[in-house]
Amino acid sequence: MAEELFIPQTTSKQEIYDSLMPQLEALVKAEPDLIANLANISAVLKTAFGFLWVGFYLVKENELVLGPFQGPLACTRIAFGKGVCGTSWKEKQTLIVPDVDAFPGHIACSSASRSEIVVPVIHQDVVTMVLDVDSSELNAFDETDRLYLEKLAGELIAVHCL
Numbered sequence: 001m002a003e004e005l006f007i008p009q010t011t012s013k014q015e016i017y018d019s020l021m022p023q024l025e026a027l028v029k030a031e032p033d034l035i036a037n038l039a040n041i042s043a044v045l046k047t048a049f050g051f052l053w054v055g056f057y058l059v060k061e062n063e064l065v066l067g068p069f070q071g072p073l074a075c076t077r078i079a080f081g082k083g084v085c086g087t088s089w090k091e092k093q094t095l096i097v098p099d100v101d102a103f104p105g106h107i108a109c110s111s112a113s114r115s116e117i118v119v120p121v122i123h124q125d126v127v128t129m130v131l132d133v134d135s136s137e138l139n140a141f142d143e144t145d146r147l148y149l150e151k152l153a154g155e156l157i158a159v160h161c162l
Helices: 013-030 034-049 083-091 143-160
Strands: 053-060 063-070 077-079 095-097 115-123 126-135
Touching (some): 013 034, 013 143, 034 053, 034 126, 034 143, 063 083, 063 126, 077 083, 083 095, 083 115, 115 143, 126 143
Antiparallel strands (some): 053 063, 053 126, 063 077, 095 115
8 A cells, every 4th residue: 555545525434434444454465564554554543533542552461562553642551351441352342432431440541532442353262452442522433433443453363363
């Protein structure tokens, strides 16, 4: 993929994802380095949707360690089962949190964060990392986000055999 990104001028989240997915798939397939891909995926999602924070936490020595991201300063390490990211890791499932203040044990890395979606990247029943996306708006994430972000996580697994 070139250093150019096509983002359709639409208010439809699905249309934006439909446009981005082939671009992201081409980007990931063309680049063998995982960190480079995670950095570009974070940049693409932040640019396309204007989210507050987009990034990855990688599982290292039984904790989540901050990986490539776009947005304000972030928490560096998150324990298993703690906060939204640690809970998604523990439960091995995507979590959509409409209001982070209502999530028990939410870790406030940024006071501007109001809602969040966390997608675990799972290979052979083991979570290898999570994709974390925060919004400054309440209830910013829905099933459309879940569908496309889970597909993206699956693409990472297919390319990198995580």
